Amino acid sequence: MFETWIQQLVNSLTIGGMYTLVAVGFTLFFGVLRLINFAHGEVFMLGGFTGLVVAWLAEDLGIESGLLIIFLMFVFSMAVCAVIGALMERFAYRPVRGMPVLIMLVTSLAVGIVVREAVKEFFPEGANPHAFYSPFKYDSFNLGSVVLDYTQIGLILTSIVLVYAVYLLVAKTWVGRAMRATSEDLDAARMMGIDVDIVIRNTFFLGSALGGVAGVMNGLLYLSIRFDMGWVMAIKGFTAAVVGGLGNIYGAMFGGYIVAAVEVLVVALIPEGSRYKDVFVFLLLIGVLVFRPSGLLRAPEQKVG
């Protein structure tokens, strides 16, 4: 019994880390642009595919070390996704900035469709699932009677390190301060001499890069990627962001783990739970939006824009 619970904890920490990385992106975009970037899930998917391409290239180049390849995957998918995210912002979201909610919403949905279909059409065999590269597939070690997977441990550590790095970036640096200022009040930030365009671009760099990392992590964990996997992750991601309070960066860091915990608990406790786990995630989404729209972590009377 005890072992199962440890196992569930490890599972939820792994996927929670992934959700958190995606959620941070959502919450950052919402903060600076008041936009729910539905295309973010597709950036996540692109991250996975970039990782796959890097792995293929690395094999061609004869790179042996699994760790190095994984490192390269992370770096390249961060770079590619950051650029894609910034391009999205420049060419799709900037023209509709300040428009009514509906317009921005439909724009982001449409951008998501474009990215997803582009991968499906132009990636070789894009419509089929692709086996992902993973050097440590079956490597695990025993801790007492608990079997732990190296990949999972690695992913948990990676996500914690990254989330902490984001925390430092947002809390301690000038760039982060500009981001927080813009989130709080775009006009006031502008009056204080912050170049809002650059801040928004930086935000998209950062958020999309994290999404890309999550895409690679997803591939390493499930060993298979598909062009349409982004959408599910987008829902989990913004549920996590909503749980933490949309626009609240620190909240999003915990939201991912909460969503993952709910999912794992539903699967563990409810018979046939795996069929209904997403239903519970969406119920969590609706419930939080209706009863605690500012997120679980913030005092309910504080109002968010």
Add this chain to the structure above:
Amino acid sequence: MPEVDFIDTQVAREDTRTLAEKARDRLALGGCQVALFAAFLVGIALEDAILVTGFLLFIVAGAVGWGRMPKLNSWARNHLARDKRFAQLVLLALLVLFPFVFLDNPYLIHLGALAAIFAIMALGLNITLGFCGLLDVGFAVYFAAGAYASSQLAVIFDVSFWIGLPIGGLTAAFFGFLVAWPALRVSDHYLALVTLGYGLIMNLLHRNFTFLTHGTDGVINIPPPSIFGWDFVTPIEIGDLELPFQMNFYFLALIITVLTVFVSIRLRDSNLGRQWEAIREDEVAARCFGVNVRRLKIIAFSTGAFFGGIGGAVFAHMIGFVHPDNFVLLTSIMILAMVIIGGMGNIAGVVVGAVALTLIPERLREFEDLRMLLFGGALVLIMIYRPQGLFPNSRRRRELQAEKINTLIAESGRDDAEAPGLPDEVKV
């Protein structure tokens, strides 16, 4: 110069035209309509995807050119307004004629029926979104509710379509009522997320509640509607001429669409519609003037959903097969896009949007999956260059212009920037 708005400012003027002038005007108007309709027929009869693309580009170019000529625009609108009843009759006659043109191509008639069904649903969403301003990204829920309710009644209990149809609508209205409760407490982004989550939950339930929906097997063998023992799939024969049975569905859908348009117009101009409009414009102000916002929002959700359900019921009985894949998020996005592209709040525009978004993808079948890519790209471009839709509701058009100007003012960093060409009311 502030833009003169004909729809808002026009008062019923006495018709001073002589009989000859009237006849001339109507002839010209009817001629234009017939010409446009002929162009439309040519467009949907095109088989080759390249030709269709060319045709679409031609239309886009025409529309852009048309937009550049405000004088011609208002002149045309003026003429249309003067002979409105006549224009409506001509349009109706043309729509009735439509299937007779394609007697040897029943697939096109089928497409016409499908377009009419989606027009019903888009008009439903138009009530929620266009009239009351409530963002609903889960409209497929109501589509599904109507389709499942009426089809299962027919399959299991052998209930006639004519009873299943209103029950399907009411079931959908109930689902609209269900989401209205949480939706009342949130607005804007949060409302969009709530309805989105609702749509996703419902789609998962369609897949998993197999005792109600047969899950991913779908509901099969849905009987076609019948009337006095005559089945809708039996072709009508007039003399030697056998009319394709798709025509029966086309006329069924057309009649319901016309009814929906009629109800929409009456709703818009009713007390209810005015109150919805007030809520859409400013909820707080509406409440101050004694509008029961809560009640009206619930009514808006349910009424919109009702038409979604009606559309779903007709759809189920026409296709004869209902599957959860019909009711995914993409369906909701499609219906949403119909309303937005057509022009939110504008009934005629929404119908045009629905017809366009049903027919164009079908005619571009040769491009296969590339269609979706094109759809997404086109949607982005429309959002950027024409967010008010093709035929905007006049008030909404001004709103969006104002938002754009305000953004520009904010971007330029100068609050004192004059907004040229706009009335004072839009400056904040």
